[in-house]
Amino acid sequence: IDIMEANVHAFHATLHSKDDHGGKGGGFGGGASWNGPRDFDSSQYGPGAKCVDTDHPFQVEVGFPLDGRGWLKGMEVTLSQHGKSCPLHIWVGDYGGMAEVAMSLKAGMTPVFSYWSSNNMLWMDGVGADYRGPCSQDDSAACGTEVRMFDFAVSDLDDPAPKAPATGHPNVERGRADKLDEGAPARASEAHKEREDPLPESRLDEEHESSKAPTATESEEQEHHEKQVTHTGECPGSFHMSGYGEVAVVPTGWFDPDASPTRVHDDTVIPHMGARAYFAETCTGTYNHSEYLALNLLGKRMSFMADLTGAGCGCNAAFYLVSMRQNSRPSQCHDYYCDANNVCGESCTEIDIMEANVHAFHATLHSKDDHGGKGGGFGGGASWNGPRDFDSSQYGPGAKCVDTDHPFQVEVGFPLDGRGWLKGMEVTLSQHGKSCPLHIWVGDYGGMAEVAMSLKAGMTPVFSYW
Numbered sequence: 362i363d364i365m366e367a368n369v370h371a372f373h374a375t376l377h378s379k380d381d382h383g384g385k386g387g388g389f390g391g392g393a394s395w396n397g398p399r400d401f402d403s404s405q406y407g408p409g410a411k412c413v414d415t416d417h418p419f420q421v422e423v424g425f426p427l428d429g430r431g432w433l434k435g436m437e438v439t440l441s442q443h444g445k446s447c448p449l450h451i452w453v454g455d456y457g458g459m460a461e462v463a464m465s466l467k468a469g470m471t472p473v474f475s476y477w478s479s480n481n482m483l484w485m486d487g488v489g490a491d492y493r494g495p496c497s498q499d500d501s502a503a504c505g506t507e508v509r510m511f512d513f514a515v516s517d518l519d520d521p522a523p524k525a526p527a528t529g530h531p532n533v534e535r536g537r538a539d540k541l542d543e544g545a546p547a548r549a550s551e552a553h554k555e556r557e558d559p560l561p562e563s564r565l566d567e568e569h570e571s572s573k574a575p576t577a578t579e580s581e582e583q584e585h586h587e588k589q590v591t592h593t594g595e596c597p598g599s600f601h602m603s604g605y606g607e608v609a610v611v612p613t614g615w616f617d618p619d620a621s622p623t624r625v626h627d628d629t630v631i632p633h634m635g636a637r638a639y640f641a642e643t644c645t646g647t648y649n650h651s652e653y654l655a656l657n658l659l660g661k662r663m664s665f666m667a668d669l670t671g672a673g674c675g676c677n678a679a680f681y682l683v684s685m686r687q688n689s690r691p692s693q694c695h696d697y698y699c700d701a702n703n704v705c706g707e708s709c710t711e712i713d714i715m716e717a718n719v720h721a722f723h724a725t726l727h728s729k730d731d732h733g734g735k736g737g738g739f740g741g742g743a744s745w746n747g748p749r750d751f752d753s754s755q756y757g758p759g760a761k762c763v764d765t766d767h768p769f770q771v772e773v774g775f776p777l778d779g780r781g782w783l784k785g786m787e788v789t790l791s792q793h794g795k796s797c798p799l800h801i802w803v804g805d806y807g808g809m810a811e812v813a814m815s816l817k818a819g820m821t822p823v824f825s826y827w
Contacts, residue, residue: 362462362470364423364438368504369415370407370495371486373398374423374438374451378458385458387451388438390496392489401449403495406440412447413440418509424518425466430687430818433463460810468780478504596644598625608654609644613637613696623824630824634676637698637825639685650697655686655819659783662774663714669765672718677827679716680771682820684709701727701734710808710815714773714788719765720757723748724773724788724801728808735808737801738788751799756790762797763790775816783813 363375363386371390378384389406391397405412413419419442426434435454456462478501488494594615602608610630614620614637621635632638640654656663665680672678681700687709688697694705701711711727713736721740728734739756741747755762763769769792776784785804806812 362436362466364436365421366485368482368486370403371397372406372440372451373485374436374453376436376453376456376458376462378456378461381458385453385456387453390486390494391484392487392491392494393483394490396489396491397484397487397494398451399491399493400451402493405447405449407495412445412449413442414445417442420512426518432814432818433459433466435459458810460808460814464782464810464813468782474510476508594646596646597623597638599644600625600628600630605656609641609652611639611641611644611648611653611696613639613694613698615646615648616695621826632678632824632826634826637823637827639696639698640822648691648696650685650688653686653697653821655821656682657817657819658682658773658775659813659816660775660777660781662772664770664772666768667715667717667771668768669717669719670767672826674718674720676718677716677825678718679823679825679827680714681716681823681825682712682714682816683823684815684818685821685823686819701729702732710811710820712786712812712816712820714786715771720753721747722756722790722801724786724803726786726803726806726808726812728811731808735803735806737803748801750801755797755799762795762799763792764795767792783809783816785809 363373363377363384366373366375367388371388373386373388373390375384375386387398387400389398389401389403401412404410406415408414408416419440422439422441424437424439426437428434435452435456437453438451439448440451441448480499480501482499482501483496486494486496486499488497594612597610597612599607599609610623610625612620612623621633623633623636623638624631630638640656641652642654643652645652667678667680669678683698683700685697685699688699688707690697690707692698692705692707696705697707698705699707699709701708708729710729711734713723713725713727713734716723716725717738721738723736723738723740725734725736737748737750739748739751739753751762754760756765758764758766769790772789772791774787774789776787778784785802785806787803788801789798790801791798
């Protein structure tokens with residue numbers, strides 16, 4: 362994260378994901394046959410300029426604001442100077458690598474200073490094709506022997522911003538580091554609090570997290586949408602989930618009299634062919650995205666029993682996670698449903714823990730706009746081959762490891778590395794009386810940072826059978 366790449370004529374601020382050399386940024390200066398950023402100009406920034414006169418010290422402030430879901434919105438850099446009333450702003454948002462940047466910020470990043478010179482710096486300070494940039498050529502021999510940076514301060518975005526110092530002299534004793542929390546929303550309820558132990562052994566060792574309270578704008582938007590989604594439907598019931606508590610089931614299709622039902626009986630969820638249903642904190646008979654479960658499974662595991670008897674070739678019994686709690690738009694399905702394939706007109710991160718029948722099993726990670734995703738398991742293919750992590754002698758009717766004529770256990774884990782970053786998804790299929798569990802590992806995924814952020818924000822489990 363380049364907060365400042367500058368000289369007295371040019372200033373750049375840029376976000377870079379790990380492999381993005383160019384990044385995305387803003388500021389002023391640079392260009393040859395192309396133009397660098399033009400957020401301000403040399404009348405505003407430079408020697409003798411009216412807003413930031415670089416003949417004198419000035420203040421640089423950077424902020425990393427979060428949206429209502431606790432996701433990083435972007436980077437804002439503000440340049441100001443004592444006695445000047447026109448601060449300069451640089452906003453860098455809508456960056457493809459934002460999720461990776463956010464994960465790096467959360468893990469903690471090291472500030473770095475450097476000072477160097479080159480006669481090939483026109484990318485930063487050149488005049489550009491529009492001839493509005495500051496420098497027609499670079500002269501590295503004219504660079505000063507030193508620069509100074511001082512009066513460092515760190516604070517929460519909610520705190521008043523430190524004012525630009527009136528003096529141009531560094532004072533080490535004035536430097537400070539105020540409390541800086543992660544800025545993530547406090548989502549734990551009084552009844553359920555998140556455990557710290559990684560990958561505990563219970564079925565679901567994620568305690569209940571409710572989303573951050575919506576902002577005034579989000580509340581108005583939610584109220585508007587909920588006025589549109591007022592049909593009252595029948596709730597199929599609830600079940601007990603070990604490590605969490607009571608979970609309500611909300612079916613899709615309350616607006617469709619021909620919708621397939623989902624039943625709940627003896628702590629068992631039973632979706633009929635064509636049905637889809639969501640885990641929720643409560644079922645009121647009205648669709649409300651804020652009532653859907655938001656499970657944070659980052660660094661945890663979840664398990665369930667699956668009975669797929671009767672689901673042969675051409676059938677798909679699916680259990681997956683999507684970011685429905687954070688989706689405030691009702692979608693074309695009128696129930697706030699979203700997934701990576703934009704099925705109801707709304708896209709969001711999707712983690713397919715199980716797409717299966719008695720012959721095939723797939724597990725797949727999808728970032729919001731990645732329809733294909735990256736996955737593993739067994740089955741599929743025409744002129745190409747689907748995953749082959751195991752075969753039909755190990756999984757299928759009468760198979761030696763998982764005999765799909767009988768119920769079997771599905772367990773999913775989302776382990777972290779030493780930095781607290783998501784390593785991948787591990788799915789394990791096992792069966793009572795069998796000694797050869799089957800493993801699926803999905804790692805090294807380009808969208809892993811987005812998946813991790815979605816898991817941390819909390820995702821909604823979904824059943825479907827089609």
